[in-house]
Amino acid sequence: MTTPLTVEQLHPRLDQLTLIDVRSPGEYAAGHIPGALNIPLDQLDRALPALLRAAEHGEIAVVCASGNRSGTACGRLEAAGITTFDLTGGTTAWSGSGRPLNRPAGGRPVWAMDRQVRMTAGSLVLLGLLADLARPGARWLSAAIGTGLVLSAVTNSCAMAKVLNLLPYNRPRPGAPTLDATLATLPGAAR
CATH class of the missing domain: 3.40.250.10 (Rhodanese-like domain)
Structure with missing residues (x-):
């Protein structure tokens, strides 16, 4: 308990x-x-x-x-x-x-993992939307990130956090x- x-x-x-x-x-x-x-x-x-x-x-x-x-x-x-x-x-x-x-x-200061995820997800969504202006169809990157965030909430897990955890500043x-x-x-x- x-x-x-x-x-x-x-x-x-x-x-x-x-x-x-x-x-x-x-x-x-x-x-x-x-x-x-x-x-x-x-x-x-x-x-x-x-x-x-x-x-x-x-x-x-x-x-x-x-x-x-x-x-x-x-x-x-x-x-x-x-x-x-x-x-x-x-x-x-x-x-x-x-x-x-x-x-x-x-x-040294390191952002909390939830903040790192929000920054990465938000950046990728904006990148997909901006890239769509030059190359139509790139907005699907934004849709994929949105889908991943929904799945993360539903499963209470986060694939993006697992990937970010591998970055050098998150390692020992x-x-x-x-x-x-x-x-x-x-x-x-x-x-």
């Missing part, structure tokens, strides 16, 4: 919970809640055995930028039998309440902990 958790409820429990940040490594490096461990949503299935062990040793809270990806992650963890807390409003709510974010050395920074290193720090991890 997933329980929503407000910033005010999370703050005093940070030392008691295992806090998992499911944003891309680039977003995480740009600023994350102190003590949060980065397990990107696209790596959640790989991390599941370690998270099952961690859940045996304490409670798990999940966070993303605004709550959408953490909700998806909580649903997948719940399906595996892991009870979770989901931070309402994500790191946006955390920083908006005046609480600090950790920013590792070399971390040199020297950042690997997923295996992060999993080794979870409670109950074999050392």
Whole structure:
């Protein structure tokens, strides 16, 4: 079962919970809640055995930028039998309440994935419409992007975000902990 958790409820429990940040490594490096461990949503299935062990040793809270990806992650963890807390409003709510974010050395601002998707989708729609002026029929690019956005909403998944996640600024920074290193720090991890 997933329980929503407000910033005010999370703050005093940070030392008691295992806090998992499911944003891309680039977003995480740009600023994350102190003590949060980065397990990107696209790596959640790989991390599941370690998270099952961690859940045996304490409670798990999940966070993303605004709550959408953490909700998806909580649903997948719940399906595996892991009870979770989901931070309402994500790191946006955390920083908006005046609480600090950790920013590792070399971390640079990276737009949240939903913002990257909106920018890319909007740009492609405009490109298709403008290109149609020079080459009739190019507007079908805009129609394809619109169809993809509708499917994304219906399926609660996003192919465009998966592609954008592969871009260099969304990948782990040199020297950042690997997923295996992060999993080794979870409670109950074999050392």
